[in-house]
Amino acid sequence: MISTPPLSAGQFFNTSDGRFQSVYLDSPHSFSGLEGQDVIEGLTQAPKVLPPKYFYDDRGSQLFEQICGLPEYYPTRTEAWILQHYAPEIAEITGPCQLIELGSGSSTKTRLLLDAYQAQGYPLYYQPIDVSAGMLADSAAQLLTDYPTLQVQALVGTYDQALTALPPASAPRLLLFLGSSLGNFTPLECDQFFAQVTTVLEPGDYFLLGIDLQKDRAILEAAYNDHQGVTAAFNVNMLAHLNYRFAGNFNLEAFHHQAIYNPGDCQIEMYLHCRQPQSVRLKALDLSLDLARGDSIRTEISRKFNLEHMQGYLQAQGLSPLLTWVDSQHWFGMILCRL
Ligand SMILES: C[S@@+](CC[C@H](N)C(=O)[O-])C[C@H]1O[C@@H](n2cnc3c(N)ncnc32)[C@H](O)[C@@H]1O
Incomplete structure (x- = not known):
């Protein structure tokens, strides 16, 4: 090994x-010299997005x-x-x-x-x-x-x-x-x-x-919404990653996974929907945001x-x-x- x-x-x-x-x-804890800039940009725009x-x-x-x-x-x-x-x-x-x-x-x-x-x-x-x-x-x-x-x-x-x-x-x-x-x-x-x-x-x-x-839409949506919930865990894990990487406090329990096909853009869109209001702070990025019930973060498109x-x-x-x-x-x- x-x-x-x-x-x-x-x-x-x-x-x-x-x-x-x-x-x-780059350093092992940084994807770029502008570490986390893409997170700040993604979470402060509408609709909210995070890079896959x-x-x-x-x-x-x-x-x-x-x-x-x-x-x-x-x-x-x-x-x-x-x-x-x-x-x-x-x-x-x-x-x-x-x-x-x-x-x-x-x-x-x-x-x-x-x-x-x-x-x-x-x-x-x-x-x-x-x-x-x-x-x-x-x-x-x-x-x-x-x-x-x-x-x-x-x-x-x-x-x-x-x-x-x-x-x-x-x-x-x-x-x-x-x-x-x-x-x-x-x-x-x-x-x-x-x-x-x-x-x-x-x-x-x-x-x-x-x-x-x-x-067919059904085949596509099934592929990103598996019965065992592995894709859901993969999706929510992104927030766990952001929590330890940027000293954050996303409440992981308060999000649920959804993947839907958008036929207009021919793409699967993967979301994390917020189930309860929460104030999120990513200390290392000096970023605070308030999420309301029903707010969503798009974590992936798959064209x-x-x-x-x-x-x-x-x-x-x-x-x-x-x-x-x-x-x-x-x-x-x-x-x-x-x-
Ligand atoms: C969808 S997986 C595909 C893995 C493999 N190529 C396959 O076909 O099974 C995407 C891979 O790309 C890596 N990855 C995602 N975004 C990346 C980026 N911006 N730069 C470098 N690697 C990235 C991930 O860590 C992951 O291993």
Whole structure:
């Protein structure tokens, strides 16, 4: 097991065999120099919103892993099915590549790609990027055990920080953005994200995108309102995270979870509704707010895409779609692009 000591921004940690390096793009207790500014902005605007990255402290990452295995949560197993079937083709098309992954989480599906690259006899190099330092360290440790020739450089930080800090590569790169995490971005954030991606990638680099597709409302809403209440616990955990991170006093018992599909914007919207009035103070941010009964905080959007529109959008962003795969129900799509 790798345990990375607390590091300051820019510091890194190496294992003695040189196969693992972990780089903190920011201090371990801060997502950016403007720590918590996005919380202040989100909670003082109408409607109130919080950035989904705050879901992912250690407990949130564990809950997300549980969500991935729930019967209602089809995205993970559907995307995995696509990779089980097409990862060898992806490896053949790209040839030897450095794999870089934004929001890598447990890297479980990435293993299907690593298997395919290994089967081709390509050298294995993986750069996972995630805000969840604990999950990153644990998944890297497992990968290093399971793939004896694998080199891992883990970057702890946000997508934005990582895309700004990515070192130049000595080989073509395959940038992975799986799990339909793109769906958490507003259209404007999507444009900003792709402007950054196309600046960082070089001609000949690849981009692999997994996206959740539009489908029946009942299937979508069931996926985010599971019977066991794991998604509800995941949602409320964001406030527990804010409480310890920013010395806050959200009364967790006073919130309930809701996820609804907004057909106008083709997106699932996840909310925390306040059941009783409360005065919230986040001491470390010098932020106080009064929440009334019925007040809501939107914690996530998860946009559902149309495959053809996305292909056209990617093309317009400067990424040429090469191949597209879907599962048999057309629930999830994967697009391989080249810059
Ligand atoms: C929906 S999960 C997807 C995990 C994995 N890629 C999968 O497909 O199962 C999103 C992952 O991205 C990370 N994450 C969320 N927002 C992030 C951000 N702004 N910057 C970096 N990582 C982020 C989370 O910690 C989590 O591991």
